[in-house]
Amino acid sequence: MSILKKALTTAALASVLLAGAAQAETKRIAIVVKALGIGFFDAAAKGAEEAAKELGDVEIIYTGPTDTTAEGQIEVINSLIAQKVDAIAISANDTDALVPALQKAMERGITVISWDSGVAKDGRLMHLNPSSSPLIGNTIIKLAADHLPEGGEVAVLSATSTSTNQNVWIEEMTKVLPNYPNITVVGTVYGDDLADKSYREAQGLMQTYPNLKAIIAPTSVGIVAAAQAVTDAGKVGQINVTGLGLPSEMAGHVKSGASQSFAIWNPIDLGYAATMIAYNLNTGKATAEPGAEIPMGRMGTAKLDENGEAAMADPFTYDASNIDQFSSIF
Amino acid sequence: MSALLKSREAILALAIALLLVVIASRFPAFVTPGNLASVFTDTSPLILLALGQMVVILTKCIDLSVTANLALCGMIAALMNGAGVPLPLILLLVVALGAVLGAVNGLLVWKLDIPSIVVTLGTMTIYRGIIFLLTDGKWVNAHQMSEGFKAFPRAVFLGLPVMAWIAILGIVAFVLLVNRTPLGRAFYAVGGNPHAAVYTGISVGRTQFAAFVLSGALAGFVGYLWVARYAVAYVDIASGFELDVVAACVIGGIAIAGGAGSVAGCVMGALFLGIMKNALPVVGISPFWQMAISGAAILIAIAFNARGSGPKGRLILKTPEVRA
Numbered sequence: 148m149s150i151l152k153k154a155l156t157t158a159a160l161a162s163v164l165l166a167g168a169a170q171a172e173t174k175r176i177a178i179v180v181k182a183l184g185i186g187f188f189d190a191a192a193k194g195a196e197e198a199a200k201e202l203g204d205v206e207i208i209y210t211g212p213t214d215t216t217a218e219g220q221i222e223v224i225n226s227l228i229a230q231k232v233d234a235i236a237i238s239a240n241d242t243d244a245l246v247p248a249l250q251k252a253m254e255r256g257i258t259v260i261s262w263d264s265g266v267a268k269d270g271r272l273m274h275l276n277p278s279s280s281p282l283i284g285n286t287i288i289k290l291a292a293d294h295l296p297e298g299g300e301v302a303v304l305s306a307t308s309t310s311t312n313q314n315v316w317i318e319e320m321t322k323v324l325p326n327y328p329n330i331t332v333v334g335t336v337y338g339d340d341l342a343d344k345s346y347r348e349a350q351g352l353m354q355t356y357p358n359l360k361a362i363i364a365p366t367s368v369g370i371v372a373a374a375q376a377v378t379d380a381g382k383v384g385q386i387n388v389t390g391l392g393l394p395s396e397m398a399g400h401v402k403s404g405a406s407q408s409f410a411i412w413n414p415i416d417l418g419y420a421a422t423m424i425a426y427n428l429n430t431g432k433a434t435a436e437p438g439a440e441i442p443m444g445r446m447g448t449a450k451l452d453e454n455g456e457a458a459m460a461d462p463f464t465y466d467a468s469n470i471d472q473f474s475s476i477f
Numbered sequence: 478m479s480a481l482l483k484s485r486e487a488i489l490a491l492a493i494a495l496l497l498v499v500i501a502s503r504f505p506a507f508v509t510p511g512n513l514a515s516v517f518t519d520t521s522p523l524i525l526l527a528l529g530q531m532v533v534i535l536t537k538c539i540d541l542s543v544t545a546n547l548a549l550c551g552m553i554a555a556l557m558n559g560a561g562v563p564l565p566l567i568l569l570l571v572v573a574l575g576a577v578l579g580a581v582n583g584l585l586v587w588k589l590d591i592p593s594i595v596v597t598l599g600t601m602t603i604y605r606g607i608i609f610l611l612t613d614g615k616w617v618n619a620h621q622m623s624e625g626f627k628a629f630p631r632a633v634f635l636g637l638p639v640m641a642w643i644a645i646l647g648i649v650a651f652v653l654l655v656n657r658t659p660l661g662r663a664f665y666a667v668g669g670n671p672h673a674a675v676y677t678g679i680s681v682g683r684t685q686f687a688a689f690v691l692s693g694a695l696a697g698f699v700g701y702l703w704v705a706r707y708a709v710a711y712v713d714i715a716s717g718f719e720l721d722v723v724a725a726c727v728i729g730g731i732a733i734a735g736g737a738g739s740v741a742g743c744v745m746g747a748l749f750l751g752i753m754k755n756a757l758p759v760v761g762i763s764p765f766w767q768m769a770i771s772g773a774a775i776l777i778a779i780a781f782n783a784r785g786s787g788p789k790g791r792l793i794l795k796t797p798e799v800r801a
Binding site: 184189350 | 504506507512515519605606609612613614615616618619620621631703707708709711712713714715716717718754755757758759761
């Protein structure tokens, strides 16, 4: 590991020196997010800045629409094409709707990759998953099962019924269910990533399934709303809320006991890795083809599968023991 | 009997009763008094906002910025709480701020004569933008709010949470306002026939301004309630909820052309939507159908209202024409 790190640092340094000697032209890499003002993406931008500092000749353009729509992102992409950026790394609001705009960008020589939430294969060179979907699917059910030694009923509170991410994770979770014979998943409801609707759906779950032992919410709005609904219903200790959330948003609910533990990957690492990949593809240090291994600086390498997708790392579990440490970061 | 069936309120009450029967047949626990009380509590913000929207619609205007106003006031309430401002002062300030934001809408409509739908569409975006500027898009989370701040709407008083009592208080106040005060009657006069209203000495613009201030003040107050109830404040809270508010008014028989509608209808319109929202998750209907069902209910209610409103004027020339 340390040898690899050293080698990479040397490579990075060398590239900085080379770039500095050849031409002082900086690479402009646009980090396009689902919407501005989401803590998760702000943290990713921090990681991108970290990568830029490490690479030296990179300027990060952190941008995105003000609400989570594909239309808004298309406008952003068009303006980035007009600005002639070198690379676009996007977390997409829609799998297919962005493809034409991104193809236009690629025709003009812009390196396009997607990260976090993917675009269809035709619209990007490669996609960086924060983790592998099977791993996340397994993690969210394991988080619930770990606190239910005797098993019981659990339910899923998702975002919208059309969210690419959530649907894939839930599908993968269903695949590994046979490994948890005592756990019964009684239903999946959709809170549309709205605090009030998620709260109401969580209340509905508690009413419909009186023996419910856990609510799995693989969405940051949903997990907070479900934890609040469980607290208000006086069922802390009886129903464990878990899933994917942000430490800063979940700190209170972990301390109150409404949530025993939850998971998330490190968005800082994700923004860092996406920037590294975009840079390496743009400078020709790596090519995006099935089986290729693209270096991601301190995060190791990303190995592409036949769909041009790669996984960064395992999701990380947060609980009462480490929540304070991370809640101040993101 | 037939006159009773023609009244919007009666039809709506019947529809609500029918809805409850259908829900009870699939999920009996829904109609227990305890659960109905919690549905009412959950619907309280919608009722309060719909009442404010009602007076605006009565004056031939519409306020699309209510939920942006709500979100901004809610965020400011949460920020003030973080800064240690005592709760009574926060309540006072959010109501005042809400009224000011409403007054901005009102002034633009009154003094510049801009159509209200355009004004409020603009201010809606501006108010949400201000939240973003204030917070950089950061959330205020449960653990960053004081216990008292979160507990007030939940505190139980005579068997009902404070939030429900506030809605009841709001309903009573609005019944008195629209039926017993000159301003209340002016809302109807301005919407029913603006020209005639001017001849009776009512200023159309000033009345519309008053309606916007009222709607804004309520939105500001509900902003606090919303943030305290869901224990989270961020840019997008209650986004899209303005459509529910307008829908509640329309279902409740408030004529979108102004001048007609009642508090009872408005409250029942909000309750109808509230029951629907709370019941759909428990009756086991696929989430893919939920939106379609909500939409269909709105259309059916409006169709009933349109039929119930009857002919607009008298045909005085019909008989001679037939003779000729």
